[in-house]
Amino acid sequence: MAERSTLRGSRLGAISYEDERGVVLAERQTVRYACPSGHDIEMVFSTEAEVPGVWECSKCGAEALLVDGSNAERKTAKAARTHWDMLLERRSVAELELLLEERLSLLRAGALTGADLTTHVSPTVPTRRGRKTA
Numbered sequence: 001m002a003e004r005s006t007l008r009g010s011r012l013g014a015i016s017y018e019d020e021r022g023v024v025l026a027e028r029q030t031v032r033y034a035c036p037s038g039h040d041i042e043m044v045f046s047t048e049a050e051v052p053g054v055w056e057c058s059k060c061g062a063e064a065l066l067v068d069g070s071n072a073e074r075k076t077a078k079a080a081r082t083h084w085d086m087l088l089e090r091r092s093v094a095e096l097e098l099l100l101e102e103r104l105s106l107l108r109a110g111a112l113t114g115a116d117l118t119t120h121v122s123p124t125v126p127t128r129r130g131r132k133t134a
Helices: 002-007 083-090 093-108 114-119
Strands: 028-034 040-046 054-056 063-066
Touching: none
Parallel strands: none
Antiparallel strands: 028 040, 028 063, 054 063
8 A cells, every 4th residue: 555655646657757777779870862853861760671772851751761771662552442443343244234234124123212222232143153133
């Protein structure tokens, strides 16, 4: 109970009670980047870390290149998957056309209400995995 009384009112979380005695810091290296706008950026990395060839400029947001390194290898950005792409993973275009015709015929016949337009799924058109949707 005596320990608890010493912590009372000491703003826990705001102050660190750890000291740095006996702590061995990792070896560090300072890396310079040059921005196309003329800004110089210095970043500190561990000597064991892989230094990126490109860094975002903290002043203008442009891509700054590593000063002492070779040209950075551009990473190819992965194209974002759209809803259409994900739909085509589950059904073929022929299946989608069949489903559309079925839904349009039900709509034209007056068999669908507004709530049915979003919740009804045709049980007659199987998915690519061979299971029928329900």
